[in-house]
Amino acid sequence: xxxxxxxxxxxxxxxxxxxxxxxxxxxxxxxxxxxxxxxxxxxxxxxxxxxxxxxxxxxxxxxxxxxxxxxxxxxxxxxxxxxxxxxxxxxxxxxxxxxxxxxxxxxxxxxxxxxxxxxxxxxxxxxxxxxxxxxxxxxxxxxxxxxxxxxxxxxxxxxxxxxxxxxxxxxxxxxxxxxxxxxxxxxxxxxxxxxxxxxxxxxxxxxxxxxxxxxxxxxxxxxxxxxxxxxxxxxxxxxxxxxxxxxxxxxxxxxxxxxxxxxxxxxxxxxxxxxxxxxxxxxxxxxxxxxxxxxxxxxxxxxxxxxxxxxxxxxxxxxxxxxxxxxxxxxxxxxxxxxxxxxxxxxxxxxxxxxxxxxxxxxxxxxxxxxxxxxxxxxxxxxxxxxxxxxxxxxxxxxxxxxxxxxxxxxxxxxxxxxxxxxxxxxxxxxxxxxxxxxxxxxxxxxxxxxxxxxxxxxxxxxxxxxxxxxxxxxxxxxxxxxxxxxxxxxxxxxxxxxxxxxxxxxxxxxxxxxxxxxxxxxxxxxxxxxxxxxxxxxxxxx
Amino acid sequence: xxxxxxxxxxxxxxxxxxxxxxxxxxxxxxxxxxxxxxxxxxxxxxxxxxxxxxxxxxxxxxxxxxxxxxxxxxxxxxxxxxxxxxxxxxxxxxxxxxxxxxxxxxxxxxxxxxxxxxxxxxxxxxxxxxxxxxxxxxxxxxxxxxxxxxxxxxxxxxxxxxxxxxxxxxxxxxxxxxxxxxxxxxxxxxxxxxxxxxxxxxxxxxxxxxxxxxxxxxxxxxxxxxxxxxxxxxxxxxxxxxxxxxxxxxxxxxxxxxxxxxxxxxxxxxxxxxxxxxxxxxxxxxxxxxxxxxxxxxxxxxxxxxxxxxxxxxxxxxxxxxxxxxxxxxxx
Numbered sequence: 001x002x003x004x005x006x007x008x009x010x011x012x013x014x015x016x017x018x019x020x021x022x023x024x025x026x027x028x029x030x031x032x033x034x035x036x037x038x039x040x041x042x043x044x045x046x047x048x049x050x051x052x053x054x055x056x057x058x059x060x061x062x063x064x065x066x067x068x069x070x071x072x073x074x075x076x077x078x079x080x081x082x083x084x085x086x087x088x089x090x091x092x093x094x095x096x097x098x099x100x101x102x103x104x105x106x107x108x109x110x111x112x113x114x115x116x117x118x119x120x121x122x123x124x125x126x127x128x129x130x131x132x133x134x135x136x137x138x139x140x141x142x143x144x145x146x147x148x149x150x151x152x153x154x155x156x157x158x159x160x161x162x163x164x165x166x167x168x169x170x171x172x173x174x175x176x177x178x179x180x181x182x183x184x185x186x187x188x189x190x191x192x193x194x195x196x197x198x199x200x201x202x203x204x205x206x207x208x209x210x211x212x213x214x215x216x217x218x219x220x221x222x223x224x225x226x227x228x229x230x231x232x233x234x235x236x237x238x239x240x241x242x243x244x245x246x247x248x249x250x251x252x253x254x255x256x257x258x259x260x261x262x263x264x265x266x267x268x269x270x271x272x273x274x275x276x277x278x279x280x281x282x283x284x285x286x287x288x289x290x291x292x293x294x295x296x297x298x299x300x301x302x303x304x305x306x307x308x309x310x311x312x313x314x315x316x317x318x319x320x321x322x323x324x325x326x327x328x329x330x331x332x333x334x335x336x337x338x339x340x341x342x343x344x345x346x347x348x349x350x351x352x353x354x355x356x357x358x359x360x361x362x363x364x365x366x367x368x369x370x371x372x373x374x375x376x377x378x379x380x381x382x383x384x385x386x387x388x389x390x391x392x393x394x395x396x397x398x399x400x401x402x403x404x405x406x407x408x409x410x411x412x413x414x415x416x417x418x419x420x421x422x423x424x425x426x427x428x429x430x431x432x433x434x435x436x437x438x439x440x441x442x443x444x445x446x447x448x449x450x451x452x453x454x455x456x457x458x459x460x461x462x463x464x465x466x467x468x469x470x471x472x473x474x475x476x477x478x479x480x481x482x483x484x485x486x487x488x489x490x491x492x493x494x495x496x497x498x499x500x501x502x503x504x505x506x507x508x509x510x511x512x513x514x515x516x517x518x519x520x521x522x523x524x525x526x527x528x529x530x531x532x533x534x535x536x537x538x539x540x541x542x543x
Numbered sequence: 544x545x546x547x548x549x550x551x552x553x554x555x556x557x558x559x560x561x562x563x564x565x566x567x568x569x570x571x572x573x574x575x576x577x578x579x580x581x582x583x584x585x586x587x588x589x590x591x592x593x594x595x596x597x598x599x600x601x602x603x604x605x606x607x608x609x610x611x612x613x614x615x616x617x618x619x620x621x622x623x624x625x626x627x628x629x630x631x632x633x634x635x636x637x638x639x640x641x642x643x644x645x646x647x648x649x650x651x652x653x654x655x656x657x658x659x660x661x662x663x664x665x666x667x668x669x670x671x672x673x674x675x676x677x678x679x680x681x682x683x684x685x686x687x688x689x690x691x692x693x694x695x696x697x698x699x700x701x702x703x704x705x706x707x708x709x710x711x712x713x714x715x716x717x718x719x720x721x722x723x724x725x726x727x728x729x730x731x732x733x734x735x736x737x738x739x740x741x742x743x744x745x746x747x748x749x750x751x752x753x754x755x756x757x758x759x760x761x762x763x764x765x766x767x768x769x770x771x772x773x774x775x776x777x778x779x780x781x782x783x784x785x786x787x788x789x790x791x792x793x794x795x796x797x798x799x800x801x802x803x804x805x806x807x808x809x810x811x812x813x814x815x816x817x818x819x820x821x822x823x824x825x826x827x828x829x830x831x832x833x834x835x836x837x838x839x840x841x842x843x844x845x846x847x848x849x850x851x852x853x854x855x856x857x858x859x860x861x862x863x864x865x866x867x868x869x870x871x872x873x874x875x
Contacts, residue, residue: 091773091871100828105771115767119553120825 190367589721
């Protein structure tokens with residue numbers, strides 16, 4: 001019974017030793033784990049920065065920063081989980097302090113009451129009292145590890161401070177994304193505009209679908225160049241929604257208006273037709289209902305005008321209707337003539353519908369064009385960023401570039417079919433003579449399936465100058481066909497042509513496009529004036 | 544009060560050992576390891592096989608031990624013609640009260656300390672008689688089994704040279720020796736001291752420092768010394784590492800035919816306990832195990848012929864095992 005107080009005292013002493021050893025071990029391990037964590041964190045940062053130098057890595061700062069607390073948390077967790085048990089602490093203390101397994105034996109047999117256990121415990125406590133327990137677990141940093149920390153820190157700092165060649169790529173990507181976003185927004189604005197239109201057309205859902213697909217492709221494209229590839233197919237799909245017979249019908253309607261304007265009975269109808277096909281249709285129906293009230297002279301005059309309009313009509317149905325109305329009116333069959341005029345009115349209603357459709361399609365194409373402009377500008381900027389070496393390489397071949405001031409004349413031929421409001425592109429080639437080689441491009445004006453349309457193409461050759469820097473994206477580079485289906489690979493420049501080679505073709509195309517009866521003359525003058533100024537600038541010097 | 548008693552005993556054991564060692568040192572010059580190992584085996588209750596060339600003091604040691612322990616001492620010189628009865632005794636016809644009867648005449652083995660000098664010179668039959676008595680601590684003659692006196696401590700000697708006409712002890716019988724102690728040739732300084740002490744007018748007279756009861760008490764106390772689990776595990780690993788099919792050491796796999804038996808583990812642990820007491824400690828340490836590993840295991844590891852050809856000894860292999868067997872704190 002006398003043993004109990006002594007044992008309790010021994011136990012308290014052993015637990016006090018455990019606490020002291022535990023504290024010392026925790027401090028020593030904390031220092032060790034902190035250094036481990038530091039090594040891991042710096043290694044992580046260095047790894048991220050190295051990767052960011054090999055490949056574009058936008059979130060590198062964030063990823064590197066996130067890695068640090070993660071590593072520290074893991075180290076803290078490992079420190080917490082891998083705490084040594086009391087038995088291990090005692091064994092390590094025995095080992096470190098040279099206590100010859102006294103403490104570990106005493107701790108292991110702390111609850112035993114064998115003949116020699118009490119003596120052994122007391123011996124262990126006595127020996128432990130003479131030892132500095134804290135020295136069993138010194139706070140010590142491995143020299144090699146400390147050196148590694150220093151090396152990694154310097155390495156990481158150097159990586160962070162030295163210019164990163166991938167920064168330019170990242171900036172370009174950012175600009176590309178913004179550009180694609182703006183282009184997408186332009187397409188979406190058009191979508192909204194068409195949806196809000198007061199003149200809905202049957203093709204509106206199809207137009208919306210095409211625009212939606214185009215917007216999605218633009219947004220998802222890897223680069224503005226790729227995004228540009230999605231615009232032309234969309235435009236072609238939109239073009240297919242237009243009626244190719246609309247120009248002919250429109251022309252016939254104008255001819256009818258011109259013919260009727262010279263008659264007393266049909267003057268108001270002529271004005272209405274000129275104003276809009278829908279109003280014209282109503283006015284023609286009114287005229288049909290009043291045929292019986294017209295004087296014979298007016299009827300005759302009207303029949304002649306209708307016959308003239310019939311002869312000039314390019315649309316078959318309109319021609320037949322006008323012809324029928326004219327013939328009936330001449331023969332005095334007013335009811336049949338009224339029927340013919342009502343048919344004409346129906347044609348005008350149809351024309352109005354087609355014009356509405358064309359307007360929606362044109363609006364959509366305008367939106368796509370705005371997107372194209374945005375993307376082309378960005379692609380151009382990208383190409384400039386990447387093209388410095390290519391330009392230098394081109395100028396390294398003196399034989400290939402004519403001297404400054406040299407001129408070349410080129411001849412080009414353009415192909416294009418179309419009429420009315422159709423848009424088309426033609427290509428032309430020009431060969432320069434003299435000291436330089438010029439390329440010419442021609443732009444045709446035409447729609448698909450146009451009949452009797454006239455395409456015009458002009459070619460012009462201009463001397464390529466070594467200092468020329470102005471390019472128009474979307475044009476094939478020399479040696480590459482515009483219709484070359486081969487997609488551009490990574491690192492390839494967007495197809496570029498010198499500005500001076502395409503300005504005249506563009507001008508001609510623009511003038512052809514404005515050569516429409518529906519476009520007011522003042523607007524055509526504006527276009528001419530614009531290109532004249534451009535022509536003067538290009539002639540004045542290299543851009 | 545219960546706890547205090549062993550403390551006194553443990554201290555007494557330490558004192559006993561120190562007294563024995565210091566008293567023997569008066570006559571035995573140098574050979575501290577030999578004396579220490581002999582004392583350990585004595586307190587552990589085991590028998591010792593001393594191996595050394597003639598003239599190194601083996602017999603002197605045993606005789607001196609008999610003097611300092613104040614116990615009965617017998618010496619048996621093993622020769623090829625020695626018979627078992629010469630050791631364990633025999634029944635002889637005697638005349639008692641006019642009747643002729645068989646009387647048992649005890650052999651020299653009935654002593655506390657027995658010196659079996661040049662044990663490998665006797666025939667295996669005779670060797671077996673001694674070794675059986677060593678193990679069982681009893682002698683059976685005819686139909687009667689007689690216990691040997693306690694404590695019973697055999698020190699056998701054998702000469703590693705002059706092997707012609709000898710009968711090397713078989714492995715099973717070697718295993719019955721607690722320790723196999725090699726008696727080294729003394730150093731120059733020790734030789735001088737030997738010359739001085741033994742060629743003078745008088746030789747030192749040893750005094751008895753303990754008796755049989757003291758030794759028996761010490762043997763009981765030694766077994767009470769605690770040993771921690773991880774230290775015991777280390778001892779088991781040491782024994783496992785001597786086996787070619789369990790070790791990770793190439794040398795053991797290559798040179799060892801049989802490793803130490805479980806009796807080897809018992810020996811190592813018990814000897815380590817005694818050593819701890821002799822060191823003034825009340826628990827077994829790794830150092831104790833390492834210190835007793837050589838004498839406890841060298842005769843329990845049986846080598847291949849290849850080892851003999853390459854000059855590899857059991858001691859060298861044990862040193863390698865000690866070096867490569869991991870201790871628990873290192874793992875922690």
